[in-house]
Amino acid sequence: MNTSKAMLIDLTVCIGCNSCQEACKKENGLAEGEEKTLSATAYTALEEYDGTYVRRMCQHCVTPTCASVCPVGAFTKTPEGPVLYDESKCIGCRYCMQACPFQVPRYEWGSINPRIQKCKFCASRIKQGLQPACAEACPTGATKFGDRDELIREAYGRIKAAPEKYVDHVYGVEEVGGTSILYVTGVPFERLGFKTEVQRSAMPALTWNALSKIPGVVSVGGMLLFGIWWITNRRTEVQRIEKQQAALKNHSNGEERI
Amino acid sequence: MKTRMQSIMKRIVSGLKVWKVIATLILAAGAVATIERFTRGLGESTHLTDQFPWGLWIGFDILCGVGLAAGGFTLAAIVYVFNVKRFEPVVRPTILTAFLGYLLVIVGLMFDLGRPWQIWHAIIMWNHQSVMFEVAWCVMLYTTVLALEFAPVVLERFQMTRAMKILRTVSIPLIIVGVLLSTLHQSSLGSLYLIVPEKLYGLWYSSYMPLFFYVSAIAVGCAMVIFESCLSSRAFNRGLETHLLSELSRISMVMLAVYATMKIVDLADRSAFSLLFLPRPETYLYWLEITTGIILPIALFSFRKIRESRSGLFFGSTVVILGFIMNRMNISITAMQRWTGTSYFPSWMEIAVTLSIVTVGFIAFSMAAKYLPIFGEETGHPAPIRDQYPLIEDLDVVSQEGAA
Numbered sequence: 068m069n070t071s072k073a074m075l076i077d078l079t080v081c082i083g084c085n086s087c088q089e090a091c092k093k094e095n096g097l098a099e100g101e102e103k104t105l106s107a108t109a110y111t112a113l114e115e116y117d118g119t120y121v122r123r124m125c126q127h128c129v130t131p132t133c134a135s136v137c138p139v140g141a142f143t144k145t146p147e148g149p150v151l152y153d154e155s156k157c158i159g160c161r162y163c164m165q166a167c168p169f170q171v172p173r174y175e176w177g178s179i180n181p182r183i184q185k186c187k188f189c190a191s192r193i194k195q196g197l198q199p200a201c202a203e204a205c206p207t208g209a210t211k212f213g214d215r216d217e218l219i220r221e222a223y224g225r226i227k228a229a230p231e232k233y234v235d236h237v238y239g240v241e242e243v244g245g246t247s248i249l250y251v252t253g254v255p256f257e258r259l260g261f262k263t264e265v266q267r268s269a270m271p272a273l274t275w276n277a278l279s280k281i282p283g284v285v286s287v288g289g290m291l292l293f294g295i296w297w298i299t300n301r302r303t304e305v306q307r308i309e310k311q312q313a314a315l316k317n318h319s320n321g322e323e324r325i
Numbered sequence: 326m327k328t329r330m331q332s333i334m335k336r337i338v339s340g341l342k343v344w345k346v347i348a349t350l351i352l353a354a355g356a357v358a359t360i361e362r363f364t365r366g367l368g369e370s371t372h373l374t375d376q377f378p379w380g381l382w383i384g385f386d387i388l389c390g391v392g393l394a395a396g397g398f399t400l401a402a403i404v405y406v407f408n409v410k411r412f413e414p415v416v417r418p419t420i421l422t423a424f425l426g427y428l429l430v431i432v433g434l435m436f437d438l439g440r441p442w443q444i445w446h447a448i449i450m451w452n453h454q455s456v457m458f459e460v461a462w463c464v465m466l467y468t469t470v471l472a473l474e475f476a477p478v479v480l481e482r483f484q485m486t487r488a489m490k491i492l493r494t495v496s497i498p499l500i501i502v503g504v505l506l507s508t509l510h511q512s513s514l515g516s517l518y519l520i521v522p523e524k525l526y527g528l529w530y531s532s533y534m535p536l537f538f539y540v541s542a543i544a545v546g547c548a549m550v551i552f553e554s555c556l557s558s559r560a561f562n563r564g565l566e567t568h569l570l571s572e573l574s575r576i577s578m579v580m581l582a583v584y585a586t587m588k589i590v591d592l593a594d595r596s597a598f599s600l601l602f603l604p605r606p607e608t609y610l611y612w613l614e615i616t617t618g619i620i621l622p623i624a625l626f627s628f629r630k631i632r633e634s635r636s637g638l639f640f641g642s643t644v645v646i647l648g649f650i651m652n653r654m655n656i657s658i659t660a661m662q663r664w665t666g667t668s669y670f671p672s673w674m675e676i677a678v679t680l681s682i683v684t685v686g687f688i689a690f691s692m693a694a695k696y697l698p699i700f701g702e703e704t705g706h707p708a709p710i711r712d713q714y715p716l717i718e719d720l721d722v723v724s725q726e727g728a729a
Contacts, residue, residue, distance in 0.1 A: 139443075156450055158440050158447065161378040176375075274516055
């Protein structure tokens with residue numbers, strides 16, 4: 068995880084200028100025009116809560132739920148950090164949308180060949196050694212791109228340096244097992260629409276608990292069913308033979324008498 | 326006597342006419358909705374949103390469809406694995422119900438999937454971490470198994486004895502595989518929701534959901550056999566296997582009792598009893614579901630008189646089914662609304678498609694009943710099917726006896 072990239076979003080610095088969304092739309096060739104919520108044409112959006120702006124986007128989880136639930140493996144977590152979606156694999160079951168703990172994936176509902184749409188963490192730019200378009204466009208430094216470990220250290224550093232200014236929590240360090248998008252804020256997270264009740268460990272373990280029991284169910288269940296069949300089948304067989312023998316005996320007894 | 330028969334026949338015929346009109350209207354609406362769905366997309370035809378990506382089609386067509394087909398594996402296990410042969414007369418209609426059920430689940434899936442033409446991807450693109458992957462494989466494999474379990478009926482109709490002989494040699498392994506696949510499939514539909522611990526309201530979310538789905542499926546599977554037998558006895562003017570159905574109602578009752586006990590233990594485990602008394606829509610829906618689908622049928626079926634009467638069986642099985650449908654709809658829809666902060670109600674097109682699928686199911690069943698040897702006798706009291714249509718095992722016995 069050392070080379071894994073991340074972004075630190077400092078909500079105390081964000082002025083809500085929307086440069087990030089503009090840059091994002093340009094970079095990804097999405098329909099222009101300001102949008103206030105995430106959509107199939109807005110990979111990031113600013114939500115306002117009493118003067119505090121919260122930038123929504125895919126959190127690029129360290130252990131992504133979307134990648135675990137997708138039946139055809141259309142999502143992959145790259146070592147650099149981005150969680151990427153491969154539309155050529157997608158069958159459109161929308162389990163990723165249902166399962167995402169942050170309600171991020173959007174759908175092209177109007178299309179007859181719909182795709183999931185979400186932030187790509189500018190994976191191609193990162194590969195070239197550039198920072199994501201939004202981070203580059205941010206005029207105040209509210210979005211900072213870097214190594215995840217370093218950014219976590221920096222986030223705690225900022226809180227320590229100005230404890231009166233920050234809530235003592237870095238969102239994304241532990242949430243759902245960690246995310247590549249980290250937040251610090253002056254206003255409590257629960258008042259800013261953050262899902263604060265999400266579990267601290269990775270989500271896929273929840274379904275894996277059930278899935279990992281399949282081999283046991285199949286082998287034990289199979290033997291059990293076969294065993295039951297063998298016993299009950301044998302019993303009816305024995306009954307049938309006994310009946311036959313009894314009938315034969317009666318028959319021969321009758322013959323003797325004659 | 327003759328005039329009375331005639332008046333009964335007349336009533337049935339006029340009743341059929343009303344149903345025909347209703348079915349035609351439903352199918353017409355369904356056809357319009359189908360065109361809309363495939364030419365203009367899910368957004369135009371459904372009320373699904375980014376916040377609410379799964380609606381009626383998943384909730385009813387898939388979750389209920391698969392559950393209501395559970396009679397198939399339950400009876401196959403009773404008759405062929407446990408060798409309780411007296412249930413044979415109801416096996417064929419039940420396997421038919423299950424097979425049609427699964428085919429219609431696939432049809433429903435085709436409507437709901439955004440890219441249905443890529444559904445085959447699950448065959449070659451594997452993600453063994455995904456419950457949906459398990460679901461996909463269970464649907465594919467168990468539908469195949471059901472087709473093979475149903476095949477003898479068709480083969481027999483066209484007297485293809487050689488193919489029957491081949492099927493006969495694999496019948497027991499096939500049935501065991503079918504029971505295993507069903508076990509996995511029924512429970513995996515519950516596992517689907519394990520991934521949404523915060524989203525799904527606390528009265529329903531439980532780590533035992535796979536088990537809940539499985540046990541309730543067996544209970545409703547038995548109820549479906551009763552329900553379907555009552556309906557076909559009326560529609561095809563046949564006798565009713567009351568003694569068998571009453572036994573099935575007891576199995577259903579026992580499974581519901583097991584289900585209820587597990588639910589209570591689970592609520593205690595999670596110290597969630599307080600949720601039962603919060604003045605919220607979820608609470609009322611939960612109690613309605615529990616009362617209809619568990620308390621009422623257990624109470625009803627515990628009376629021998631009700632279990633052994635035609636109307637008692639019909640009413641009892643109906644409430645089991647209604648309660649089951651409420652459970653799946655609550656889990657997939659109503660219990661999701663609070664967290665997502667949206668409300669969802671299906672569009673008329675979603676409803677039209679769902680009703681059309683159900684209608685097609687009814688039509689297909691009656692067509693099959695008409696042209697294939699599904700029931701033992703045309704009229705009057707049921708005779709064991711084996712007398713008329715030797716089943717796979719009977720052929721076995723015959724050939725063994727012949728050899729001896």
